[in-house]
Amino acid sequence: MAAAKHANGVAPRQRKTLNTTTSNGVNGKHHNKTAKATTRRKHLDPSLLRRCLCIATTRTWLIPLLLLLVLLAIYAVSPTESNIVHPFIFLSYKQQPAAPDVARPVQYGKGKRDVTFVCFYMVVLSFTRELFMQEIFRPLARRLGIRSRGKQLRFMEQTYTALYFALMAPFGVYAMRRTPVWYFNTRAMYQDFPHKTHEACFKFYYLFQAAYWAQQAIVMLLGLEKPRKDFRELIAHHIITISLIALSYRFHFTYMGIAVYLTHDISDFFSRQVASLPNLRILYSLLGEFQTVGPYVLNWQTQQYKCWISSVITFTLLAFIQALYLFWLFCLLRIGYRYIVHNIARDGRSEAEASEAEQMNSYSNGSAKGMVKT
Known part of the structure; x- marks a missing residue:
């Protein structure tokens, strides 16, 4: 019985502890990867917003250009006097x-x-x-x-x-x-x-x-x-x-x-x-x-x-x-x-x-x- 309990040189309690430690290590690694991915996402959004703000401040003509393109696109859908954008342009x-x-x-x-x-x-x-x-x-x-x-x-x-x-x-x-x-x-x-x-x-x-x-x-x-x-x-x-x-x-x-x-x-x-x-x-x-x-x-x-x-x-x-x-x-x-x-x-x-x-x-x-x- 003692020989069966201590097969492979590892006691049952030690085996259970070892399995728990291994699973915790795997879970910990997975948690760290998830945390790093979340951190990367958080860092990406501010950097993208910062780039957009930087472009908008250095190229200030882009904002009015975008507004003009939107209005012209709305008029291009129906280029008639009944279009809501017509009095803006003509x-x-x-x-x-x-x-x-x-x-x-x-x-x-x-x-x-x-x-x-x-x-x-x-x-x-x-x-x-x-x-x-x-x-x-x-x-x-x-x-x-x-x-x-x-x-x-x-x-x-x-x-x-x-x-x-x-x-x-x-x-x-x-x-x-x-x-x-x-x-x-x-x-x-x-x-x-x-x-x-x-x-x-x-x-x-x-x-x-x-x-x-x-x-x-x-x-x-x-x-x-x-x-x-x-x-x-x-x-x-x-x-x-x-x-x-x-x-x-x-x-x-x-x-x-x-x-x-x-x-x-x-x-x-x-x-x-x-x-x-x-x-x-x-x-x-x-x-x-x-x-x-x-x-x-x-x-x-x-x-x-x-x-x-x-x-x-x-x-x-x-x-x-x-x-x-x-x-x-x-x-x-x-x-x-x-x-x-x-x-x-x-x-x-x-x-x-x-x-x-x-x-x-x-x-x-x-x-x-x-x-x-x-």
Whole structure:
């Protein structure tokens, strides 16, 4: 019996203990493998999310591009006017003429769907701005020898602005030339008021410009551009400009609005002080022709808004813009004076050069201290 119990040199209790230990070891190895696999999965998800965030922050034009592709794909399913995306891409409120008139082009009215048109092209402008600045203008700045990040941003912003207005100014001249207000005919701004309908090119130019200024306001609010010393004046300029755009479109002062648009386009390409003269001409017309040319009464039913209230509001907003132009003219003359008299060639409105100079000074001071210590 003893020999049977101790067969193979292993007691039954020892055999049971050995089996338990072996099974625990196998289970432990399996548990460790499972734990490692779970840990790997946990590590994979954050890394993937981190990569997506990194791509989205370095290639900021991808997000608006994806949004545009989604909207265009929805429209491609059913490319008709009944498609919900149609007013986002194309002009709305096309007027059907009562009688066919070859001499009179097709007119477009105004309405709430124009807001969707502006929003869509805000996304388009966001995509083009980020794409051009990151993929074209930044490499160009590096090739031109601009190494500082602040100076690169300033170069990219100014180049994009110059390119935009270089393209939009001729289109604005074409749209204005097809209206009675060519060339800054102030009397035509008030004749046959209200101006409720416009040609396709006129309406597209007006709403596309509204999208540009709204998108620029968002860029400023998000802090995507490096702030300057005249940041408050720029905010005031954007608020007044967007207010003029919205009010002029809603209350049918678009003939006056296109004149202000065009002066902005041409002056922003060269110098904003150039816009002072056309603005002064419009301000002068508000004091005389606004009351004497065309109807001058408030009638909500006929949408007749040319009255003393609109005169005061329009004059006040344009006067504020004119004051800002005079302020920037003063800054420009001060820069010229400092350069001629004191040989200081620096734009006092820009924070980029000042901050970079401070960084360079602190860096040089720190390195000098390190050399003294060594």
